[in-house]
Amino acid sequence: METLNFLMQGFDVATRPTNLLVALFGAFVGTVVGMLPGLGPINGVALLLPLAFALGLPPETALILLAAVYLGCEYGGRISAILLNVPGCAASVMTSLDGNPLARQGKAGIALSLSAMSSFVGSTIATCGVILFAPLLAKWAVAFGPAEYFVMMIFAIACLGGMVGDKPVKTLMAALIGLGLATVGVDSTTGVYRFTFGSVSLSDGIQFIIVVIGFFSVSEVLLMLEKTHSGQQAVKAGGRLLFNFKEFCFTFATMVRSGLAGFVIGTLPGAGATIASAMTYMSEKRMAGASGKFGEGDLRGLAAPEAANNASACGSLIPMLTLGVPGSGTTAVMIGALTLYNITPGPLLFEQQPDVVWGLIASLLIGNVILLAMNIPLVGLFSKMLSVPNWVLVPAITAISMVGVYAVHSTTFDLVLMIGLGVFGYILRKLDFPLSAIILGFVLGELMEDNLRRALSISAGELSILWSSPISLCLWGLTALMLGMPALRKWRARRSAQPANA
């Protein structure tokens, strides 16, 4: 019952007029940003972060804004995936597989409303999961010492590499680059300057906002440059606009299943919405067997990834709130935002800042209702926004990015650094390195080094403290499992392929 009390307290925070207004605004902006091809939740959150500061929002309001944007992006990504066959963000790649064929069959309206509904079901399931499990985990996480934290972060990085599977070395490398970028600046324990090259501007490290905006906005602008010539034609959202009861019943089981699966995947630190949507799509396809028309416009193929990616977006808030370890690239940005407010996410957050935590959780539920209410009638308006030409969009993104970076320190050096990082990010993207791993590494970097050194101070340099407690042993085991999984899968695939060859 304690949880229920806290939840009521959270609703109290979330229904304050400013917070409701901010949630509404965030949901709208999030949907638009998620819809625009190429711009994902990380960009949305990164662009609004300076705004939240400039407005002097209190931390809970700022967090509600960012969470609304995050959820809104997951809703918005599907619009361009269905109408244009261009996923608005990485997580909605799977949505386009079945969504676009449906739109071509003249069922765009049904596809859009049904996917909004499955997004709603998915996030509601996951939010209930957050309410149930987050306080439990927070209580348990108080037992984490520095050594356990260090191993936990290694596990987070292994989740990135192991789950993505097809390019583990590149993912590892990207995470290492992020960790390395975080070492720039003055060392907090000894005061030694590291990798500053004598520059005063680098002495307190590379600012978080500069890294995020550089890597995501600037490199996105460069990537968009290549796609300017391919004009896309949006499918008109016509026909029946709302799904009927039969279609809803047909897909309801899929939504619930995928929502649950998405939630579980989302709670793993490091594994995000993209993986959740891909995995649920595959398993639904396998379960439907020959009766499904997956890839040609199966309603279940639309509902599964949408429910899963929204559920995992909410689920990824669990490791962020309870452990202070981000569950996805976007929550990594949110942790950065919280640290800017001098709030360190972690197990104590539930005791020290209940307003922030429960206000956020309650606002997730409210934000979901807002998004559902906004998305079904306003689809026409949103799809019109898809026709904003790039020659207006790109300069606007650039100018807002510049303002965001300039607002931190007001130096030209930061602007140039941002562009440098953007070019570097562009090269890495062209070479197929996952950028979200870099952000995750960058956020974890300082925490990881601090915890490692604190652990070794406790044990007076004895390395065995890193695997002496049961929690850390368990985490090492999970890490090994995650790293071993791609190899195991490959081995099994080879073994099943051999009889076919023979």
Place this chain on the structure above:
Amino acid sequence: MYVRLFAASWLLLCACLAVLAWGFQAPFAYDPVGPRAYPLLLLTLMAAASLWLLCKPDLLEQRFNPQAAGRALLCVLTLLAYALLFEVLGFVIATALAAFVLGLLFTGRLLPCAISGLLMGVLLYSLFDLLLDVPLPLGLFEAFVES
């Protein structure tokens, strides 16, 4: 091929940084690890990953396209010019110019780009500086405001 090139240059960078990192020494030992070990550990791991990529690069579908690269270079130069002129010219003029050039790069037509650039400079300035209290440089306009 490009992955190999990247891995090789990264390996070289790692070596340079490692030499640099070797010099990080605290005048007094505060903790058993010190400021040097962690960066060196990261660099070692990175070097190992680069070596792996050097030996076994994955296949890349991307082809080098000189035309696209030229445009990307132009875009980067525009952005750099924007960054460097940001304080000198002030937000309004720098944004108007950069938005105009970027718009042209993104296949906009001359007049609409000029108009959208000017509008963006003025509107964003009033939005951020006047409404949201983010201080932006006035640059050339400073003389007018002061007097």
